[in-house]
Amino acid sequence: MDNTVTLAHGAGGKQTSQLIDSVFKAHFANPDFTADDAAVLQVDSGRLAFTTDGFIVSPYEFPGGNIGKLSICGTVNDLSCMGAKPLYLACSFVIEEGFPLDKLEEIAAAMEKTAKEAGVRIVAGDTKVAGKGQVDHIFITTTGIGRLMDCAHTSGKYAKPGDAVIVTGDIGRHGCAILLARNEFGIDADVTSDCAPLWGTVKKMFDTTDQIHVVRDATRGGVGTVLYEIADQSHVGIQLDAQKIPVAGEVSGVCGMLGLEPLYLACEGRLVVFVPKEQAQAVVDTLHQCPYSKNAAVIGEVTADMPGKVVMKTEIGLQTLLPQPGGELLPRIC
Amino acid sequence: MKQKAEILSQRIRVFGVVQGVGFRPFVSRTARRVGITGSVTNKGSFVEIQAHGTKEALQAFLRCLRQDAPERSDILKIEVTASSALPESSFEIISSAKESSDIFVPPDIAVCKTCSKELFDKHNRRYLHPFINCTACGPRLTILDIMPYDRERTSMGKFPMCKKCEQEYTHPQTRRYDAQPVCCNDCGPQVYLMGRPERGADAIIQTRRAIMDGKIAAVKGIGGFHLCCDAKNETAVRRLRQLKHRPAKPFAVMFRDLSAAKENCCISPKQADILDGCQKPILLLDRKPESTLAKQTAPGNPRIGSMLPYAPLQLLLFTYPDGVAMTDSLIMTSGNVSGAPICKCDADAAAELSGFCDVILSHNRDILTRADDSVMDFLEDKPYMIRRSRGYAPLPFLLSAPLHGQVLGIGGELKNTFCIGKNSLFYPSAYVGDMADIRTVEALKESISRMETLLEASPQVVACDLHPKYNTVRMAEEMGLPVMRVQHHFAHIVSCLAENDCSDEVIGVSFDGTGYGTDGTIWGGEFLRASYGGFTRLGCIQPFLQVGGDASAREGWRIAVSMLHHLFPEDTPRRIQALGLCSAQQAQVVMRMADQNLNSVPSTSTGRLFDAVSAILGIRTSSTFEGEASCALEFSAEAYQKQHLRLSADSFSYSEPLLRSTQKGFVLCTDRLVGWLTQQRLAGEDTGKLAYAFHILLADMVCQGCRKIRQDTELSICALSGGVFQNRLLTGLCATRLRDAGFRVLLHSMVPPNDGGLALGQATAAMYLLNKERNDK
Numbered sequence A: 001m002d003n004t005v006t007l008a009h010g011a012g013g014k015q016t017s018q019l020i021d022s023v024f025k026a027h028f029a030n031p032d033f034t035a036d037d038a039a040v041l042q043v044d045s046g047r048l049a050f051t052t053d054g055f056i057v058s059p060y061e062f063p064g065g066n067i068g069k070l071s072i073c074g075t076v077n078d079l080s081c082m083g084a085k086p087l088y089l090a091c092s093f094v095i096e097e098g099f100p101l102d103k104l105e106e107i108a109a110a111m112e113k114t115a116k117e118a119g120v121r122i123v124a125g126d127t128k129v130a131g132k133g134q135v136d137h138i139f140i141t142t143t144g145i146g147r148l149m150d151c152a153h154t155s156g157k158y159a160k161p162g163d164a165v166i167v168t169g170d171i172g173r174h175g176c177a178i179l180l181a182r183n184e185f186g187i188d189a190d191v192t193s194d195c196a197p198l199w200g201t202v203k204k205m206f207d208t209t210d211q212i213h214v215v216r217d218a219t220r221g222g223v224g225t226v227l228y229e230i231a232d233q234s235h236v237g238i239q240l241d242a243q244k245i246p247v248a249g250e251v252s253g254v255c256g257m258l259g260l261e262p263l264y265l266a267c268e269g270r271l272v273v274f275v276p277k278e279q280a281q282a283v284v285d286t287l288h289q290c291p292y293s294k295n296a297a298v299i300g301e302v303t304a305d306m307p308g309k310v311v312m313k314t315e316i317g318l319q320t321l322l323p324q325p326g327g328e329l330l331p332r333i334c
Numbered sequence B: 001m002k003q004k005a006e007i008l009s010q011r012i013r014v015f016g017v018v019q020g021v022g023f024r025p026f027v028s029r030t031a032r033r034v035g036i037t038g039s040v041t042n043k044g045s046f047v048e049i050q051a052h053g054t055k056e057a058l059q060a061f062l063r064c065l066r067q068d069a070p071e072r073s074d075i076l077k078i079e080v081t082a083s084s085a086l087p088e089s090s091f092e093i094i095s096s097a098k099e100s101s102d103i104f105v106p107p108d109i110a111v112c113k114t115c116s117k118e119l120f121d122k123h124n125r126r127y128l129h130p131f132i133n134c135t136a137c138g139p140r141l142t143i144l145d146i147m148p149y150d151r152e153r154t155s156m157g158k159f160p161m162c163k164k165c166e167q168e169y170t171h172p173q174t175r176r177y178d179a180q181p182v183c184c185n186d187c188g189p190q191v192y193l194m195g196r197p198e199r200g201a202d203a204i205i206q207t208r209r210a211i212m213d214g215k216i217a218a219v220k221g222i223g224g225f226h227l228c229c230d231a232k233n234e235t236a237v238r239r240l241r242q243l244k245h246r247p248a249k250p251f252a253v254m255f256r257d258l259s260a261a262k263e264n265c266c267i268s269p270k271q272a273d274i275l276d277g278c279q280k281p282i283l284l285l286d287r288k289p290e291s292t293l294a295k296q297t298a299p300g301n302p303r304i305g306s307m308l309p310y311a312p313l314q315l316l317l318f319t320y321p322d323g324v325a326m327t328d329s330l331i332m333t334s335g336n337v338s339g340a341p342i343c344k345c346d347a348d349a350a351a352e353l354s355g356f357c358d359v360i361l362s363h364n365r366d367i368l369t370r371a372d373d374s375v376m377d378f379l380e381d382k383p384y385m386i387r388r389s390r391g392y393a394p395l396p397f398l399l400s401a402p403l404h405g406q407v408l409g410i411g412g413e414l415k416n417t418f419c420i421g422k423n424s425l426f427y428p429s430a431y432v433g434d435m436a437d438i439r440t441v442e443a444l445k446e447s448i449s450r451m452e453t454l455l456e457a458s459p460q461v462v463a464c465d466l467h468p469k470y471n472t473v474r475m476a477e478e479m480g481l482p483v484m485r486v487q488h489h490f491a492h493i494v495s496c497l498a499e500n501d502c503s504d505e506v507i508g509v510s511f512d513g514t515g516y517g518t519d520g521t522i523w524g525g526e527f528l529r530a531s532y533g534g535f536t537r538l539g540c541i542q543p544f545l546q547v548g549g550d551a552s553a554r555e556g557w558r559i560a561v562s563m564l565h566h567l568f569p570e571d572t573p574r575r576i577q578a579l580g581l582c583s584a585q586q587a588q589v590v591m592r593m594a595d596q597n598l599n600s601v602p603s604t605s606t607g608r609l610f611d612a613v614s615a616i617l618g619i620r621t622s623s624t625f626e627g628e629a630s631c632a633l634e635f636s637a638e639a640y641q642k643q644h645l646r647l648s649a650d651s652f653s654y655s656e657p658l659l660r661s662t663q664k665g666f667v668l669c670t671d672r673l674v675g676w677l678t679q680q681r682l683a684g685e686d687t688g689k690l691a692y693a694f695h696i697l698l699a700d701m702v703c704q705g706c707r708k709i710r711q712d713t714e715l716s717i718c719a720l721s722g723g724v725f726q727n728r729l730l731t732g733l734c735a736t737r738l739r740d741a742g743f744r745v746l747l748h749s750m751v752p753p754n755d756g757g758l759a760l761g762q763a764t765a766a767m768y769l770l771n772k773e774r775n776d777k
């Protein structure tokens, strides 16, 4: 019984501090990590970005990562998309009674490693233990603060006709990896999640051009959902070229078998970027130099007509309206 | 002594296209010929005749009115009542007091026999004129801008008439009196090759040469461009398939004349009348074994979509004095990217067709409204419409109920047509196409506004489907009118009621691909208690899980695996392997998806049931075009039926129940049927026999379902609608069984049973609701 999380670990007494010391402090140690009620931080003047995100994923371990890595990437990427350098994170854990301690250890280690890579410090945390069956293994919420670069003025509202639409890598890996991990279809496909922290990538893009209109990370609803959101927010049309959308062979194979559209599978390390057509090549060249965007590509362009609609040109010359996101077909993947 | 015959008086009202087509002079001529006195007058929405004569004379008169009506007229209904008007001594035309309020937009008419003769008469001044036409033939709807139909409001407006043409146009005694598109070799439009210098005769000769060199030509016709090549040149037809990304879907063939068609196809006298009539639709005809058409024309299909030339330019493609030895059969497929609207102008053709063809023969008479070729089958020796478009649209259907108001039925997502309803008249549009392509959506918007202008209509309500993801539904919502959602299968049944002008409550059997049900599942094998005013769902086929979303509509093996997984919990993989449905891995994926409810939705789609049976019987495991697998199943059954005429259900020793009752009504035991077919097939039974047994047993189930409803409700009229009833074998079997059981059976004839007919149903249902609301107030 020693090697699992118990209700006593969450009671606030000696066992709680033991858990925090042995698992979390050991991994998150940094000068700003607080032992008090709140972390006290010194911030430069300028604009701050501030966000929070909860993570529930089943299974909590998957090819290419675990919920710990995911919880850091999610918040780091949300900040990065605003053009904000991620500075500090707070993490809140809800752990199911009976959760293996060695797995918790692995999750914390993944968080440490990912935070380090993203250059962000975990400065505050909280741990609760819930009774058996009250949560599905483990939930993590991360909250983050970042400092906006002066040159950053991106928003889903700023897409303009004539912009190129760029995706920073092959799409749908995360959703596909989770589906396979969860359902044991017996499909022989080696799909790893694309889960990755993208601050470095975003920084390099902003170094390349200051005319970045939109950066969004395509998470739960996939690239398709992001495109519809932007078409709607900016009152523009988006025209995609189906043949240019990067999809890994394994992913398109799995999608074919399951009857799913890769554009609506979740990603956790892919950005959708809108820049003026003239800057597109330079941005793509930069992306190709970064570790998580080797197959970045221009997948379409913004049009003035058909505002709010996303149209896809297919291989045989059809111009299909991409189905609206939502509906009951897809299971909820986080 | 012979007693003097009694003189009767009748008031005859004729509804339909009876204005501006020489109808009243015809009535007057006929009356005088058969000995009727009285008068004829134009009453606006109908022509009214006061007729006095003997019983025999009146009968002859009515018969002649129907049989000999002018070619351009179209009688929808004749209403006869006894009249108390006093007899008169002569027959007069009384000039009309009231102007027309109901509008009849004329459809396009195929080139007539007299014009065809003039076309090839060296001494006629319209010798070889590609645009020859007369009062009885030529384009109408496709060149019309706004009503009334006068030259300046057509795309002929920009071509001034020469002296001679004007003379004909203005003199009542000529064949071209008031023929709006009249023109000749000295005036009017011209043909040319796009992107090349050839014009007129040279353009036609070059195109003919290209075709005989095995090339593909795009040719501008009446309602849009066609892609064409020599239907006897295997290589050319195969190349067209590759370029158009259309591996197997049948191509239509245009034959030079009726005799060329007869060499290749079996044609009944009634079919010949339609094939060579004034609308010239594509008719689905049985191919003769000795036919020399390329195999690639319709691979694996025993039938040929056949038509005859209907535009003078098409006649010239076959026959021209240039010494080219021309084929007598051309592939004529619509000029578009499969799924996009047919191209109607040079810009479209340049953008979309230049990759598909070697030469583009165009002309400068603009097409204002697209009209694809109509497609027609025959059922019980009567026309059975598959696609109602050129030649028929937008002729209205008239309901006898007094209705008031204006509605728009926006149609469905595939094979879209829309329908405007004005009072008791319903005008279904020409074929628009599949809404998956954004250009089709735009074409729909454009056609709706053109038709609203032509018909002087401003709908108060727009009716659309229930499906949350249809583009047509979104369009309806964006129109700014009150939206009325009409359930898909109910709309099918209402379209059948409207076509048959039946305002009774009926048993509607709606067998279909897929439609969205009121419970959020997929429907398509429904028994509805229905009338114009609404419906209740009383039965359906056995629900199954439709696994894999849209992929399952293309890949029938998925449905088959899902059904077998449910039917035989033990030993499924072995059966699937023995049937050769798919790989072991594919089977496992589908079964896991069904178990986990991933991308799976409960469905009663009969179309998918057909696909599954086609896969289980080893006929087709998937489809490259809509209906491929289910048509192949029908063909296999028909081939078997032909060889074993006297088989009945008894010869299949089928002992499973046909139907079981449920809390809400009943379900057909189609799952048991699938199980039985599987066992029989695994036991080595003949595929064709099982395909036929499936049709017979399903028809038995349909009949059983209708009997059950009759027991509970005393309804005794059955209406059959939905895309599955394009299957002639099933429809015939169902109709026969139902009639034998004492039902009156309503079938489609001039409205397609498939989604092309939905709009009429939507518009009619909306009109009834509108009138009910008004009466309730």
Ligand SMILES: [Fe+3]
Pocket: B488, B492, B512, B513, B514, B515, B722, B723, B754, B755
């Ligand atoms: Fe339908």
Ligand SMILES: [Mg+2]
Pocket: A053, A074, A075, A078, A219
């Ligand atoms: Mg997020």
Ligand SMILES: [Zn+2]
Pocket: B111, B112, B113, B114, B115, B116, B133, B134, B135, B136, B137, B138
């Ligand atoms: Zn004529």
Ligand SMILES: [Zn+2]
Pocket: B161, B162, B163, B164, B165, B166, B183, B184, B185, B186, B187, B188
């Ligand atoms: Zn002339």
